[in-house]
Amino acid sequence: MKLFDGGRAPNPRRVRIFLAEKGIEVPIEPVDMGEMGHRSNAMTSRNPLQRLPVLELNDGTILTETVAICRYFEMLHPQPPLMGTGALGSALVEMWQRRMEFHLFLPVAQVFRHLHPAMKEWEVPQVAEWGEANRPKVMEFLKFLDGHLADKPFIAGEDYTIADITGLVSIDFMKPAKLTLPEGLDNVARWYHTVAGRPSAKA
Amino acid sequence: MKLFDGGRAPNPRRVRIFLAEKGIEVPIEPVDMGEMGHRSNAMTSRNPLQRLPVLELNDGTILTETVAICRYFEMLHPQPPLMGTGALGSALVEMWQRRMEFHLFLPVAQVFRHLHPAMKEWEVPQVAEWGEANRPKVMEFLKFLDGHLADKPFIAGEDYTIADITGLVSIDFMKPAKLTLPEGLDNVARWYHTVAGRPSAKA
Numbered sequence: 001m002k003l004f005d006g007g008r009a010p011n012p013r014r015v016r017i018f019l020a021e022k023g024i025e026v027p028i029e030p031v032d033m034g035e036m037g038h039r040s041n042a043m044t045s046r047n048p049l050q051r052l053p054v055l056e057l058n059d060g061t062i063l064t065e066t067v068a069i070c071r072y073f074e075m076l077h078p079q080p081p082l083m084g085t086g087a088l089g090s091a092l093v094e095m096w097q098r099r100m101e102f103h104l105f106l107p108v109a110q111v112f113r114h115l116h117p118a119m120k121e122w123e124v125p126q127v128a129e130w131g132e133a134n135r136p137k138v139m140e141f142l143k144f145l146d147g148h149l150a151d152k153p154f155i156a157g158e159d160y161t162i163a164d165i166t167g168l169v170s171i172d173f174m175k176p177a178k179l180t181l182p183e184g185l186d187n188v189a190r191w192y193h194t195v196a197g198r199p200s201a202k203a
Numbered sequence: 204m205k206l207f208d209g210g211r212a213p214n215p216r217r218v219r220i221f222l223a224e225k226g227i228e229v230p231i232e233p234v235d236m237g238e239m240g241h242r243s244n245a246m247t248s249r250n251p252l253q254r255l256p257v258l259e260l261n262d263g264t265i266l267t268e269t270v271a272i273c274r275y276f277e278m279l280h281p282q283p284p285l286m287g288t289g290a291l292g293s294a295l296v297e298m299w300q301r302r303m304e305f306h307l308f309l310p311v312a313q314v315f316r317h318l319h320p321a322m323k324e325w326e327v328p329q330v331a332e333w334g335e336a337n338r339p340k341v342m343e344f345l346k347f348l349d350g351h352l353a354d355k356p357f358i359a360g361e362d363y364t365i366a367d368i369t370g371l372v373s374i375d376f377m378k379p380a381k382l383t384l385p386e387g388l389d390n391v392a393r394w395y396h397t398v399a400g401r402p403s404a405k406a
Contacts, residue, residue: 048347049306061291068298075290087278088264095271103252130333144251 001026004043006033006052010105010169011066013203015053017165018070020200022077067097070162082162096156096163103141105170110134112177135179142185149187153194160195168195204229207246209236209255213372214269216406218256220368221273223403225280270300273365285365299359299366306344308373313337315380338382345388352390356397363398371398
């Protein structure tokens, strides 16, 4: 098994944090995304959609999509559970994972991809107006999240889950997107401090 | 249990098709999205993100996010499996579900929301250039999908899954988005004919 990893990019990091929380070691094959390594012939033959991370199993089976790769490891190594347990528990974690993804991770990504000069070759065409339109979406969701976190330690409730990983990576992704966490979101700040302080955050 | 349903909108339909394939009947509470019923006080108190569908359990627990609602029913009623079985099977279905979602469903939605005059109050601001930029993304992915479907009946392989539901609903969503399935994608056309012909497609 081999994990083709994209360094500082947010999706590869989500998988690395997930593996670190599980205590799973997987051989890593670094791919230099700055040099467009994810678009090389060798990587395109593995993932024609040219995204990272890519997990290659020993029999050559390819798994792509961050959350699908996490699901694979969750089912092989259920402890500690990071995707919930039982029907309702699993569904609630998936609900929060998706809320973080669609309302925070994706809007931050749009700001970054459509406004950052370094993304010119990545996002064609860059549409500055669309990048700008995503700034208030990020801020509105963060306000909602602050209310949600008022009475619970983690995003899906009592336990650290994949929803916290998506959240942490999204907040860190705000930096290159030149977005600042607004003052006064004390619950988000407290939660971020907790999850960013776990050893897995360095993965 | 009660499912707050949004009629013709694509996400509510994904859940209805999923339930029809499972043979599960859930009491439906229609919400008129044309009249902005999903933004009413009653619905906002259930889902502050003002999206449908919303599943309300008997104890008042709220589940939102289409795929999370599907996961709940999949775990309660595993037969027939629509989200894969085993670690690798589940991960591969999730991979294809997400590929369909991020590379087909979302780009079609962007074309619709940013270019259709009826969406003016829904997507603020509408960014026509961004809507246009998504047309080629849809077409490129459909070409990739056509190659993928050359040697298999369904999107994730031998069995009908949630990835086919996301695919079917995305293709049908192309109509209000004024996107046309290009000629010559015979495998996509054959697959679409099969999945659109199942009784569940009328759900």
